[in-house]
Amino acid sequence: MARLASAPGWLFVLSAVLHRGLSSPLASKEAWGYVDVRAGAHMFWWLYYADSPSYQDLPLVLWLQGGPGGSGTGFGNFEEIGPLDRDLQPRKTSWVQAASVLFVDNPVGTGFSYTDSPDAYATDVATVASDMLVLLENFFTQRPEFQSIPFHIFSESYGGKMAAAISLELTKAVAQGKVKCRFVGVALGDSWISPLDSVMTWGPYLYTTSLLDDYGLADVNNAAQAVKQAVDQQQFAKATELWSVAETVIEQNTNGVNFYNILTQDPDEKLTSSAGESYISLQVRRHLHRLHGRSLSELMNGPIRKKLGIIPQNVTWGGQAEYVFSYMAGDFMKPVVDIVDQLLTAGVNVTVYNGQLDLIVDTMGQELWVKRLKWDGLSAFNQLKWTPVDDPVSRSITGAFYKTYKNFAFYWILKAGHMIPSDQGPMALQMLKMIIQQD
Known part of the structure; x- marks a missing residue:
């Protein structure tokens, strides 16, 4: 049975977090907790409600970090898309402007997630997906107000490989009635789909x-x-x-x-x-x-740990990251292109987006595996010309190109590397809005 542990008074305004003498009020509500996804495996999540008069009018986005072993509640939250930056100052390009955002530290052992023993670490994406299904089932059961809201999974790097596997299992679980949610799509950012x-x-x-x-x-x-x-x-x-x-x-x-x-x-x-x-x-x-840079580690293991109030004394943010990576090493180079094909066939909206300046997951490699998809719409997709998107800050400059056909889309993000929201925050937020408008 999964266990949900939330901080007392888990809905409140973030106004008391102090870091280096800085006070950072946040208008939106938030929640966090742990779910026991397996015996000895404890997964941490952190939710920001959309910064809107009615959060239920906006979708829910799950963000998955890479690595494996990179923390979404840390890096994704404070370095990329969360409401506050690493200095706890409001982020102008935060995704909470357009959606409620759920960060999860996965696989177990990542960030504030932790295991009780070595045999509880995940060794493949199948286990990662199974663990996430336990967490999502618990999340949507505990918060039924999110069950009818469009739900998207966004990812980065190795997080994309996990996102693909999770999305397929979630699609099956929703069809079987095991998870009650309105899952509509997955976005694979600079993702390790075909290593x-x-x-x-x-x-x-x-x-x-x-x-x-x-x-x-x-x-x-x-x-x-x-x-x-x-x-x-x-x-x-x-x-x-x-x-x-x-x-x-x-x-x-x-x-x-x-x-x-x-x-x-x-x-x-x-x-x-x-x-x-x-x-x-x-x-x-x-x-x-x-x-897990020094300043981010100091933030997470200092003011943030104190704010959260539920992190076990023996758990250090990022302390098990190396073990997470090493236990997944045998699965690391396996492709999941077939899973993307299955998602497209099942009617799930799939978006691939990639940064022009990324090397580790370069756009050339992404285009190669996309062109080998068995999806029946691939031929028509390939015949389309891409459409330019103006940079949101400088309208006279092209910020990206994109193509979309049926339930598949590809975004080429210019002047961005591997961490697109960090490199091109305004363009990343614009892309998010374009994707969720398809609901």
């Missing part, structure tokens, strides 16, 4: 953007071929390890390109692997540490 397509296009993408020379291109392509061979042989744990090797080859040939935005480079984030360091530890430093 090999990303890896195989790293070299060409970097070469065409003048970040590799001929020698570097050969090195990266050779490393990518090793990953492909492991995937072809169904050796997925080995493929994950070789994926890490390929990233190291890229760093060596590009003088430390930023995998999340090729036009930015932080000298302090350049990595050098130490002797004997495991590829898991290297990848945690390379990727998860970006989602």
Whole structure:
């Protein structure tokens, strides 16, 4: 039986959180709690009601972070789309302007979610989806006012892989009456849907953007071929390890390109692997540490932990992230393109959106797996020309392009990297509004 633990007086105005002497009132209501999704597996969620006179007139959006091991209640909330930024100042491009937003720290062990023992960590997306179904069933049962509101799942990076699997299981659960909600669509942002397509296009993408020379291109392509061979042989744990090797080859040939935005480079984030360091530890430093920066960790483990009031004493925000990543390593390089096909066939609205400057999940790779979909509307979709979208801040400048046909859409977000809401907040909010208007 799932357990719901909410803070006393869970509906209130956020006006008492103080950080570095800053006071940040928030007009919208919020709630949070834990759900025991399995024995020894405790999942944390945080809901912001839409900042509207009647939140029930606006949809509900579930946000899923990447990693695996990245915290939605932390990074997604305070760095991307939540009502307050990392300094607890109001965010002008917060998604609560257009929807109620539910952040969930998943898989278990992520963020404030935690496990009691190692055997409770998820090892594949099937378990991740099963856990989320328990949480969603509990959420909609406890809050029946959300059952008739359009429900969307938005995601980023590895969160997209999880979102696809969750969406398929949720579609089945709704049809069977196990979960009462009005699920209408999933949006896959810079998502790890077909890992090999990303890896195989790293070299060409970097070469065409003048970040590799001929020698570097050969090195990266050779490393990518090793990953492909492991995937072809169904050796997925080995493929994950070789994926890490390929990233190291890229760093060596590009003088430390930023995998999340090729036009930015932080000298302090350049990595050098130490002797004997495991590829898991290297990848945690390379990727998860970006989602658990020092200032964000101080915020989450300080004022936010105090505000929430229900975090167990032995739980540290982000403290189990490395274990989350390592236990999912064998599943990491497996594709879920077939799941996207099943969602489209089932009539679920599927949106793919990608940042122009993202490397780790480059747009070239996304387009490759999309063109291999078996969905019966693909031919007509491919024949469409894309439509430009003006930048919401500078109307004379193009902010994105998009195409949509039946229940599938693709958004090309310009001047954005892997974390689109962080890089191009106004455009991300505009995209959200366009997607939910299709309800």
